[in-house]
Amino acid sequence: MYTALRLQRGLRRELRRGEAEITVVTPDPYMTYQPFLPEAAAGSISPRHVVVPLRRVLPDCRVIVGEVRSVRHAERLATVTTLAAEDGAPTERLPYDELVLAPGSVARTLPVPGLADHGIGFKTVEEAIGLRxxxxxxxxxxxxxxxxxxxxxxxxxxxxxxxxAGVEALGELEDMARHATRYYHNVGPEDLKWILVEASGRILPEVGEDLGRYTVTELRRRNVQVLLETRLESCADRVAVLSDGQRFPTRTVVWTAGVKPHPLLAATDLPRTGRGRLKCTPELAIEGHAHAWAAGDAAAVPDVTAAPETTAVTATAAPGSPGASRPECAPNAQHALRQAKVLGDNIVHSLRGEPLETYAHKYVGSVASLGLHKGVAHVYGHKVKGYPAWVMHRAYHLSRVPTVNRKARVLAEWILAGLFKREVVSLGSLEHPRAEFELAAGGKPPYDPKGST
Structure with a gap:
């Protein structure tokens, strides 16, 4: 969305009307601001304010709601399945002159027994509201x-x-559930059991080791079991079996154990790294392929601000190229949003035959929420905890969420949430809106309430 927005503005200024057309192919007609998913799950923000409608912010672009199935860049052709397709058959073949691949990432799952049947993801607004x-x-x-x-x-x-994702979702939902128990005569906060399972020896590595330890202490103070160097072995039959031998009967397993590049990348004829990301130059062009660009989680972009020895993950650029042996930019929103702007400008520069810009941004730090009025932040070398960090988290993401409209609505909801009590209404029937009517019409409900998750 940000690349298209930048192109839209650039083409208005620098190209004649009708000289270029921007087509955006997306599975959903909106962009999700993922850092707000935990607050949406906790009810602090309305779901519709976590997403940005593409047709409103990209009026000069052609928006196609569908999925790209394959890309043959040698032929400048993409195959797309749209909502009008029947039985998943491709319905449109899109020729193009310039290609921008930014499909992001998907959840990285493991072959854990029962995970496909009982696990809940946390990457989309639908999953966040479903989890709430x-x-x-x-x-x-x-x-x-x-x-x-x-x-x-x-x-x-x-x-x-x-x-x-895991720490912020748990922190917000634990806060919400503890608040909700005051409305139940026979369920108290002490009855709730929250368990965080992490395979490594620390959590929130982005904020540093000290703040990671503080976060563990803070969560344990709230009676959250934080199990480090522990893996989920199985969740079949609604029993979470851990690598340390513990077994927890549970109806809720939330999987936030990392991400991987979108499977679409494997359906292209473009070069990828060993980790499956697209090989890119510091100018955000795909290596060895003219008129092909990438950014975000799907792109392995050399970090020109970091020394090669600062990380073990290196971009696989050709020897002697500007990005050779450089570490890759981390796959996070801080880099993705800035890359998108440089990418949009570089496409316009390319069309005009002008020199391209090099993407360079030094990572300035991280902020994380641990629930209402609680957080951690590591910004410009300074470590902040508790309420000040929570304020910094909200201020930063309010400044980054797209459009003034969304900023105003989110701010208004935060103000109202501070004046009134938290909403604890479950609208689970939204996931099966036709169930009652189908039953009344003599059919069978589309799900079994006793076996539903």
Whole structure:
């Protein structure tokens, strides 16, 4: 979206009307601002304010809602499946002159028994709202059942992965659930069991070792079990089995154990690194292929601000090229948003035959929320904890969320949330809106309420 927005502005200024057309192919007609997903799951922000409608912010672009199935850059051709397709058959072949590949990443899963059946992801706004409804539904189940085993499983929440997504989601949802228990006569905060499973020896590596240890202490103070150097071996039959031998009957397993490049990259004829990302130059062009560009999580962009020895992950640039032996930019939003702007400008420079810009941005730090009024931040070498870090987290992301419209709406919701009590309503029926009508019409509901997650 940011690349298209930059191109849209650049073409308005520098190209004649009708000289170029920008086509955006996307599975969803909106961009999700993922750092706000934990707050959306906790009810601090409305879901519709976490997303940015593409047709509104890209009025000069052609937006196609669909999925790219393959890209043959040698032929300048992309195959796209749109919403009008039947049985997944490709319906459109898009020729192009310039290609920008920015599909991002998808959840990196492992062959854990039961994960596909019972696991819950946390990368989309739909998953965030579904998880919120699910957690509140578990409180309803625990409050209404007389089966102690079912009650214990309903009140046990297992999060796998100690990065940003896992820690922030757990922190926000733990806050929400603890607040919600005041409305249940037979469920108290002490009945809730929250478990964070991390395979490495630390959590939140982005904020540094000291703040990572502080985060562990803070979570444990809130009765969250933080299990380091531990893996999820199985979650079949609604029992989380860990590598240290512990077993937790649970109805909630949230998987946030990392990401991997989008599978689309494997369906192209463009070069990739050993980790599956596109090989790029510091100018964000794909190595060895003219008129092909990439940015974001899918792109291995050499970090020209870092010394080669600062990281073991190196870009596989050709010997003697500007990016040879350089470490790669981290696959995070801080780099992706800035890369998009340089990429948009470079495409215009390329069309005009002008020199290209080199992407250079030194990582300035990280901020993370641990729930309402709690957070950690490591910015410009300074370590901040607690309430000040939480304020910095909100201020930073409010400044980065796209469009003035979204900034104003998010700020208004934060102000209202400070004046009134938190909403704890579950709208789980939104996931199956036709169930009641189908049952009334004599059909079968599309899901089994007793077996639903």
């Amino acid at each position: 409804n699910h957690v509140l539904e578990q409180l309803d189940i625990a409050s209404s059942t007389r089966d102690p085993a079912l009650r214990d499983a309903a009140l046990t929440f297992v999060f796998v992965g100690g990065g940003y």
